[in-house]
Amino acid sequence: MLRIVTPPETDPAAGNSGAGLHYRALESLYASAPINDLFESRLEILGEGHARIHFVVDERIHHAAGAAHGTIYFKMLDDAAFYAANTLVTDRFLLTTAFNLHFTKPVRSGRVVAEGRWVSGKRRVFIAESHLLDEEGDEIGRGTGTFLRSHIALSGLAGYNSAQAE
Numbered sequence: 038m039l040r041i042v043t044p045p046e047t048d049p050a051a052g053n054s055g056a057g058l059h060y061r062a063l064e065s066l067y068a069s070a071p072i073n074d075l076f077e078s079r080l081e082i083l084g085e086g087h088a089r090i091h092f093v094v095d096e097r098i099h100h101a102a103g104a105a106h107g108t109i110y111f112k113m114l115d116d117a118a119f120y121a122a123n124t125l126v127t128d129r130f131l132l133t134t135a136f137n138l139h140f141t142k143p144v145r146s147g148r149v150v151a152e153g154r155w156v157s158g159k160r161r162v163f164i165a166e167s168h169l170l171d172e173e174g175d176e177i178g179r180g181t182g183t184f185l186r187s188h189i190a191l192s193g194l195a196g197y198n199s200a201q202a203e
Contacts, residue, residue: 059127062198063082063123065196068196069195084124086121086125086165087121087124088124089151092148111138114136115182118154119131121165122158128192131184132184134183136182137180137182139179140177141179142171149172149177150170152167152168153166162184163186164182167179167182
């Protein structure tokens with residue numbers, strides 16, 4: 038069962054509160070990851086347990102049959118679910134321990150949104166799900182991940198700290 042979160046426009050954490058600062062720092066952390074230099078994408082934290090990634094599919098990420106390769110499906114679904122879960126953890130970086138992926142429709146080009154939502158867990162193990170929507174609003178993929186609290190402190194990651202220094 039999905040947990041209902043407050044919409045971002047009424048979420049008090051969307052401002053400069055502790056949670057809001059954590060969300061902006063997670064967005065900065067995403068942008069700082071070297072892997073994201075390979076993809077035109079942007080993370081948006083919408084509130085507790087809710088993350089969205091906007092990205093573009095074009096021929097640079099096609100497989101031999103002319104549609105998006107599964108690696109982009111996995112990357113964006115995993116990231117959206119991961120960041121949705123990490124909104125609930127302010128001290129540690131989470132690690133993906135398992136991820137199940139279902140391809141529902143190929144996509145050749147256009148803007149795609151990966152939307153992730155936390156499902157359960159608040160201590161050590163977290164479960165989150167995500168789905169991909171193409172420009173027409175059709176689902177093209179979905180996934181469910183299990184994430185484990187690591188020993189890596191968020192405060193020790195330069196990308197996380199750069200947003201808090203601003």
